[in-house]
Amino acid sequence: MQDALGSSPQVQLEPFVNWATIVRRDHVFVIKPTSNAEVQKVMHVAISLNRKIREAGESALSWSPLFPDEGQILLNLTLLTLEGGQRAIFNPPTVQRPYPTVTVAAGVRQDELDSFLLSVGHAIASGPQPIQVTIAGGIGTASHGGSYDEPSLGGYLESVQVFDSYGRLRQFTASENRNVLRAMRCHLGLLGVIVEVEMMVEPVQMVSLFTVFVPLSLMLNATFVKEIVTRNFYVEARWATYNSLTEEEVQETMATGRVPTTWNSKRDLVWLSFINPNGTEPDLDLDFDVNFDLNVTPISFGQRIFAALATRRFIANPVVVPKPFAIHGLNASAIPTVTATETTIRENPSFTSTVSAFQVVAASIEGASYANGILPLGIVEMRWIKGTDCFLCPGKEDVCGFPSDSHYLTMEIQGLVQPTEAFEGYKQFTTAVLSQLNQVGLSGLPNWAKMLTTFPGLRQRLHDPENRQCQLEFLKVRDQIDPQGYMFSNNFLRTIFIDSSYMYIYN
Numbered sequence: 470m471q472d473a474l475g476s477s478p479q480v481q482l483e484p485f486v487n488w489a490t491i492v493r494r495d496h497v498f499v500i501k502p503t504s505n506a507e508v509q510k511v512m513h514v515a516i517s518l519n520r521k522i523r524e525a526g527e528s529a530l531s532w533s534p535l536f537p538d539e540g541q542i543l544l545n546l547t548l549l550t551l552e553g554g555q556r557a558i559f560n561p562p563t564v565q566r567p568y569p570t571v572t573v574a575a576g577v578r579q580d581e582l583d584s585f586l587l588s589v590g591h592a593i594a595s596g597p598q599p600i601q602v603t604i605a606g607g608i609g610t611a612s613h614g615g616s617y618d619e620p621s622l623g624g625y626l627e628s629v630q631v632f633d634s635y636g637r638l639r640q641f642t643a644s645e646n647r648n649v650l651r652a653m654r655c656h657l658g659l660l661g662v663i664v665e666v667e668m669m670v671e672p673v674q675m676v677s678l679f680t681v682f683v684p685l686s687l688m689l690n691a692t693f694v695k696e697i698v699t700r701n702f703y704v705e706a707r708w709a710t711y712n713s714l715t716e717e718e719v720q721e722t723m724a725t726g727r728v729p730t731t732w733n734s735k736r737d738l739v740w741l742s743f744i745n746p747n748g749t750e751p752d753l754d755l756d757f758d759v760n761f762d763l764n765v766t767p768i769s770f771g772q773r774i775f776a777a778l779a780t781r782r783f784i785a786n787p788v789v790v791p792k793p794f795a796i797h798g799l800n801a802s803a804i805p806t807v808t809a810t811e812t813t814i815r816e817n818p819s820f821t822s823t824v825s826a827f828q829v830v831a832a833s834i835e836g837a838s839y840a841n842g843i844l845p846l847g848i849v850e851m852r853w854i855k856g857t858d859c860f861l862c863p864g865k866e867d868v869c870g871f872p873s874d875s876h877y878l879t880m881e882i883q884g885l886v887q888p889t890e891a892f893e894g895y896k897q898f899t900t901a902v903l904s905q906l907n908q909v910g911l912s913g914l915p916n917w918a919k920m921l922t923t924f925p926g927l928r929q930r931l932h933d934p935e936n937r938q939c940q941l942e943f944l945k946v947r948d949q950i951d952p953q954g955y956m957f958s959n960n961f962l963r964t965i966f967i968d969s970s971y972m973y974i975y976n
């Protein structure tokens with residue numbers, strides 16, 4: 470391969486491991502092109518040597534097996550620049566386009582883009598938390614923030630440049646290629662090598678950020694949930710499990726191997742984080758009388774996370790910072806590895822989906838803890854987002870049967886990756902809870918970045934009447950860029966998506 474490529478770009482035959490250390494390959498061909506010409510060279514060599522290509526962001530943050538199979542090419546676009554050598558270009562509003570945009574090289578991370586945009590007084594409106602997420606990688610899995618009125622990252626997409634499976638550079642825009650953009654908003658690495666992205670941006674705002682604790686029982690009150698979610702710009706709820714266990718209950722759990730029924734999840738506290746444009750904080754009474762004891766012996770991952778939320782992560786007095794630092798300030802390299810599974814459930818105007826979902830999860834955690842002891846869980850996290858005009862986004866807008874202006878609850882369950890028994894216990898429990906949610910009609914699509922192997926019946930879910938047409942439309946776009954997924958798919962994705970030629974026959 471190196472002979473065919475010449476002196477650059479360099480090829481390294483290396484092992485691969487993702488951030489969570491759960492997707493591993495012994496050998497992949499890692500190539501880091503710096504220009505479109507180098508990407509094209511790699512494409513032509515891959516075609517001639519019959520190698521498949523998958524891309525990954527700099528930190529490969531996704532939990533799911535979206536990466537190359539053994540012996541295939543891993544394209545890392547961290548060093549890639551735009552054609553003129555810049556990493557990002559700010560485009561002020563014009564008569565035809567009355568809002569500003571940024572054109573950015575696909576492998577640029579959120580923190581680099583934030584710094585660039587801040588230097589011109591702008592910012593992306595929302596986005597996932599880690600600073601390490603790359604722009605193409607974040608859009609690829611429909612990664613999202615926590616604002617009721619903001620979509621996943623692809624919702625800001627204006628245009629993309631991609632190399633297709635023949636090595637041709639193609640440009641698609643929101644105005645001229647609507648269906649392609651609908652597919653690109655959650656591309657899963659299946660729609661070619663993205664080298665350039667143009668996104669809508671906004672003037673930067675200063676925001677205030679603070680946290681409170683509320684009793685979990687309040688999150689079972691739909692009126693309260695609706696108030697906090699719809700009246701704040703950004704809301705995140707984290708329930709670090711078992712945080713109200715008393716020392717006596719801990720001792721009894723250790724002695725019997727089971728959590729005593731005196732522990733009731735409704736007694737636990739939920740950490741809420743709020744972000745609002747500075748000076749626009751709503752008048753909400755969030756002053757609850759809450760008590761906790763950090764001296765109780767920690768016997769669960771949840772208690773340990775709670776201690777961090779109650780100390781380092783607690784912001785009693787609002788701090789005012791530029792918005793990007795508040796919405797995506799997480800350094801994923803500085804936190805311990807966890808695993809996560811997330812379902813995205815359509816929320817209704819009265820917020821009963823959130824309450825029902827919380828009830829199901831809380832009852833499952835209680836039941837399993839009384840029967841089998843402490844679960845290897847960290848937090849249950851909830852955020853609320855707006856739908857996007859997108860085929861595979863778990864939060865979709867007005868395609869495939871959903872009316873427009875849809876909003877979604879995203880519910881994530883985090884757990885331990887190590888030791889192996891804990892990881893297995895996490896997977897078993899999470900699959901069981903998601904199955905229960907399905908049974909009570911709270912089924913959604915997964916966050917594609919998170920554990921997909923714990924998501925029950927994903928292939929069937931993509932074929933149910935709500936999603937089947939969307940899947941077909943996505944595969945039609947995929948086939949324009951990479952017929953039958955020959956160049957850019959991988960073994961895992963082939964098990965999820967139906968063979969598109971079969972779909973065309975039956976639709």
Ligand SMILES: Cc1cc2nc3c(=O)[nH]c(=O)nc-3n(C[C@H](O)[C@H](O)[C@H](O)COP(=O)(O)OP(=O)(O)OC[C@H]3O[C@@H](n4cnc5c(N)ncnc54)[C@H](O)[C@@H]3O)c2cc1C
Nearest residue numbers: 525526529530531597598603606609612613657658663918
């Ligand atoms: C600690 C932590 C916190 C997180 N918080 C959030 C959160 O708040 N909200 C949320 O929604 N998600 C969150 N995530 C998930 C994260 O946002 C996604 O995994 C995201 O896709 C990671 O971006 P990446 O650049 O690492 O891409 P990768 O994970 O490497 O890749 C994602 C997909 O994009 C494809 N891809 C990457 N670059 C290109 C390219 N140039 N061309 C074509 N395809 C490409 C890959 O093939 C893959 O299919 C979190 C993850 C971690 C580890």
